[in-house]
Amino acid sequence: MNTSSRRLLLVEDDAAFARTLARSFERRGYTVRTLDRLEALQAALADGETFTHAVVDLKLAGGSSGLACVQALHAHDPSTIIVVLTGYASIATAVEAIKLGARHYLAKPSNTDDIEAAFARESGDPDAALGARQTSIKTLEWEHIHEVLAATGFNISEAARQLGMHRRTLARKLEKRRVK
Known part of the structure; x- marks a missing residue:
């Protein structure tokens, strides 16, 4: 692909x-557009903008979910190569x-190298090493919390209610496991 034809969308609220990230991709020959929320993405797509690549943060400001951005981008142009980048990784949201x-x-x-490598991967790796480690109870809890968060559109109050815990308890658990 000609580098001048690579149009990258970054949906990131930080x-x-x-x-x-935009400067790094621009140095690699991408034309970059940065948006910070779902509504801005919807407006850009309504204006007819298209992108060859996209990096979408999973959790956006205002409680927006990057999953809705992925869905909108894929519906607009299924050929867009989309990578989700998150500090709140879980199996449920990955699936x-x-x-x-x-x-x-x-x-x-x-980093940019990791993201470009992800763009280049067209299929799964059947030779990926299988983890020999058993899933811990903390990991199972973390995955369940993220499953409920995704189901509630990342509404912490509603997720806490569905999990049967206080909102502040859930917020503390999320901050403890946050990856930056």
């Missing part, structure tokens, strides 16, 4: 991270992202 049209799902911290 302005400093988005600027850094949903792939089902909705993402090519890959990366946990933060990831």
Whole structure:
């Protein structure tokens, strides 16, 4: 693919991270557009903008879900190569992202090299090493919490209610496991 034809969309609400990532991709020959929420993406798509590649943060400001962005991008142009980047990685959200049209799902911290490698991967790796480690109860809890969060559109109050815990308890659990 001609480097001048690579149009990258970054959907990221952390302005400093988005600027850094955008500059890095621009140095690699991408034309970059940065948006910070689902509504801005919907407006851009309604204006007819198209992108060859997209990096979408899973959890956006205002409680928006990056999964809705993945769905909108894939519906607009199924050929867009989408990578979900998140500090809140879980199996449940990874599966949903792939089902909705993402090519890959990366946990933060990831750099431009990691993201470009994910763009280049067209299929799964049948030779990927299988983990010999048993899933811990904490990991199962973490995955269940994220499954409920995804089902509630990342509404912490509603997720806490469905999980039967206090909202502040859930917020503390999320902050403890946050990956930046």
